[in-house]
Amino acid sequence: MLMQRSCRQVTLLAAPSRYWSSIPVAPPSLQPRLLLFLSQRFHDIETILSWSSWFKNRGLRQKNFFYGYTQQNYGDNIAAAYYILSLKGGFRFAGQSEWFRSDRRGKFNWDFMNHRDTSIEEVDVSNTLINYTGLENLVKQRGLCTLSVSGCAEVDDWFLSRLHIFQDTLEELDISNCPRISVGGLAALQKLRGLRRLDVSSLPRLQNPGLVAILLEEMLPHCHVTAIGYDHSLIYSHTQTDG
Amino acid sequence: MSMWKGLHMTARAAHGIHVSLRFIHKHTRLCTLWSRNISTGRPVQNDFFKDLENQFKAFREKAADAMPGSDWTPFEKNRSLPPERADIVIVGGGVVGWSIAYWLKQKEMIRDGVRVLVVERDPTYSQASTVLSAGGIRQQFSLPENIHLSMISADFMRNINEHLSVLNEDPVDLQFNHSGYLFLASEKVAHIMEENYRTQRYAGAKVSLLSTTQLKEKCPWINTDGVVLASYGLENEGWFDPWMLLNAFRRKAISMGVYQCFGEVTGFRYTTNTMTTAEGDTVDFRRIKYANVQMPNSLEYQPVECAIVVNAAGAFSGKVAEMMGIGLGLKDTIAGIPLPVEPRKRFIYVVHCPNGPGLDTPFLVDYSGVYFRREGLGGNYIAGMSPEEEEEPETNNLEVDHQFFQKIWPHLAHRVPAFECLKVTSAWAGFYDYNTFDQNGIVGMHPLVNNMFFATGFSGHGLQHSPAVGRAMAELILDGGFKTLDLSAFSFKRIMTKEPMLERNIV
Numbered sequence: 001m002l003m004q005r006s007c008r009q010v011t012l013l014a015a016p017s018r019y020w021s022s023i024p025v026a027p028p029s030l031q032p033r034l035l036l037f038l039s040q041r042f043h044d045i046e047t048i049l050s051w052s053s054w055f056k057n058r059g060l061r062q063k064n065f066f067y068g069y070t071q072q073n074y075g076d077n078i079a080a081a082y083y084i085l086s087l088k089g090g091f092r093f094a095g096q097s098e099w100f101r102s103d104r105r106g107k108f109n110w111d112f113m114n115h116r117d118t119s120i121e122e123v124d125v126s127n128t129l130i131n132y133t134g135l136e137n138l139v140k141q142r143g144l145c146t147l148s149v150s151g152c153a154e155v156d157d158w159f160l161s162r163l164h165i166f167q168d169t170l171e172e173l174d175i176s177n178c179p180r181i182s183v184g185g186l187a188a189l190q191k192l193r194g195l196r197r198l199d200v201s202s203l204p205r206l207q208n209p210g211l212v213a214i215l216l217e218e219m220l221p222h223c224h225v226t227a228i229g230y231d232h233s234l235i236y237s238h239t240q241t242d243g
Numbered sequence: 244m245s246m247w248k249g250l251h252m253t254a255r256a257a258h259g260i261h262v263s264l265r266f267i268h269k270h271t272r273l274c275t276l277w278s279r280n281i282s283t284g285r286p287v288q289n290d291f292f293k294d295l296e297n298q299f300k301a302f303r304e305k306a307a308d309a310m311p312g313s314d315w316t317p318f319e320k321n322r323s324l325p326p327e328r329a330d331i332v333i334v335g336g337g338v339v340g341w342s343i344a345y346w347l348k349q350k351e352m353i354r355d356g357v358r359v360l361v362v363e364r365d366p367t368y369s370q371a372s373t374v375l376s377a378g379g380i381r382q383q384f385s386l387p388e389n390i391h392l393s394m395i396s397a398d399f400m401r402n403i404n405e406h407l408s409v410l411n412e413d414p415v416d417l418q419f420n421h422s423g424y425l426f427l428a429s430e431k432v433a434h435i436m437e438e439n440y441r442t443q444r445y446a447g448a449k450v451s452l453l454s455t456t457q458l459k460e461k462c463p464w465i466n467t468d469g470v471v472l473a474s475y476g477l478e479n480e481g482w483f484d485p486w487m488l489l490n491a492f493r494r495k496a497i498s499m500g501v502y503q504c505f506g507e508v509t510g511f512r513y514t515t516n517t518m519t520t521a522e523g524d525t526v527d528f529r530r531i532k533y534a535n536v537q538m539p540n541s542l543e544y545q546p547v548e549c550a551i552v553v554n555a556a557g558a559f560s561g562k563v564a565e566m567m568g569i570g571l572g573l574k575d576t577i578a579g580i581p582l583p584v585e586p587r588k589r590f591i592y593v594v595h596c597p598n599g600p601g602l603d604t605p606f607l608v609d610y611s612g613v614y615f616r617r618e619g620l621g622g623n624y625i626a627g628m629s630p631e632e633e634e635e636p637e638t639n640n641l642e643v644d645h646q647f648f649q650k651i652w653p654h655l656a657h658r659v660p661a662f663e664c665l666k667v668t669s670a671w672a673g674f675y676d677y678n679t680f681d682q683n684g685i686v687g688m689h690p691l692v693n694n695m696f697f698a699t700g701f702s703g704h705g706l707q708h709s710p711a712v713g714r715a716m717a718e719l720i721l722d723g724g725f726k727t728l729d730l731s732a733f734s735f736k737r738i739m740t741k742e743p744m745l746e747r748n749i750v
Contacts, residue, residue, distance in 0.1 A: 161478050
């Protein structure tokens, strides 16, 4: 039990989650401070703490493996479909109206295996661990129309720069609530000339959301940009007046 | 130990006495409220107890120094001097130098396997090329080695937090803008652009060629007059903050145990081994034994005994090489070939244009040599141009020549009509570590100085190639040869045999 507790504190310490450090962070409680104190004095504790981030990276890599073997044996579409379902996302084949999803425990219907030759049209991988390397599984889906990566913690600017693969067909993109996206990645969306609906709500790293929304609308003239969930109120600065 | 405990207790007791005395103080002051207090005894008593506390504190510090594990020595030592012995001394604390230091520590097989020292002359980095650069990275080169260097560096920057994150510190944020590079070609140079495109696609870079109509569709703010072909980088191209990258390398390298010293390398002590060739000429093989590091604003220097010296001094690498006598030999010998790296001054102007191109502005490089990119979201842009060979500005200072902008502006206004009304808000100058031989980096050993390695002369591409060059140098030093990327084409040998590896640019 003690080991478990210290493991959780270890992840608290080692997880690089302080992306917006202007928000005041409460000073860590005793146990992370003790671990930090020990890690600065003992090499073995420092190594054990670095293992925790290594394990987390390994878990992420395993989720986003390239399903090359599946692609070889069952075709690109089945491999992409299996990848999406293993991430606990959902998709819809082109020409069909029913969605294939996996439930909370990871179980899904194997009927998608019957459609080897249909490409995927809509993909919903919101709140999953998809990242840049995982996108490799989806590059063959040249008919992709809708992509939703809302709330994905691993989607960053490099992921957005890779979306140029779908530049002709992608019409709807939802990247709201992704904590790693910043203006540099949004500039990469200029290549998606077919985009009609873009959702950039509640991106924590955007400093000037109103201005960015206007610039996006200028950049993509045929696209409707949704940017809700921001506080656009003016910041009043207190100026000292000399008596 | 018991003496220490006793010491602590007496300190607390003394503090207690002090407190109770203060209480007595207040009490007596209350009693003497009506009678004036003219005695001088009380302040003296105050000082005595304050002094007592200070004396106890000094005694505690002396006792801590006397304990084993403290670094007290009877001799006065200057703590900013570098260590007396280091395995590898890296001359130059720019992004290339720190990248090499990080990769050396990353590749060592055992803890403290190599002792690395990075010597940087200027702690404020006021003249360093790293922090004064425009910060762009592109894959659109004509040499496959350059393309691979950029691709590997982009991969590194994508996973930068896996490589360079330090425990309990903020994650690294390079502020990478993925806007891509856009090169424009006139009719004369379109064939070069097509050949380069083939090389780039073969090497794996994601580049696309655009015709004039496609270019006009993509960037309606461009005047496509004179443009026949354009080449646009789709992925892994853009610009970032060079100071963040430098600090990320530095922070991680220091956390892994690299020594940092602010000082200037003023000379080397070396041994010479003279051998005669079959024709009877003598050749001097030198081996560096000590590198003299002089402290800033002082005559004090420390000879650092070292095994390997890496010359990553950027624009000033030529001077460091001269200290070893490279280039000071007879005219027709190898010793007479200097390191062909010299500083060249380049200007960057910050302009403000409210009606300029928006968020989708790429890093545009015109065939006339003018380039510009967006800076921030407020309608500011950064523009510059490489001057002709005859008009190279002087390099003894970093003053900006504002008249030079008058040469840039017509080209800018011709290419982007919105730039006809712009305002120059600021400008700065920086040095390129310009390789006068073929404008590409020099990576590798010198044939006559057996333990000096070069990683310099990148002529404006050092920043974007720094992670890959760092890894290649670490492999060369620790593994004896290049393992992941073969940069033997960039060795010093091509300067001796006079075979330049020129970039076939369109500018």
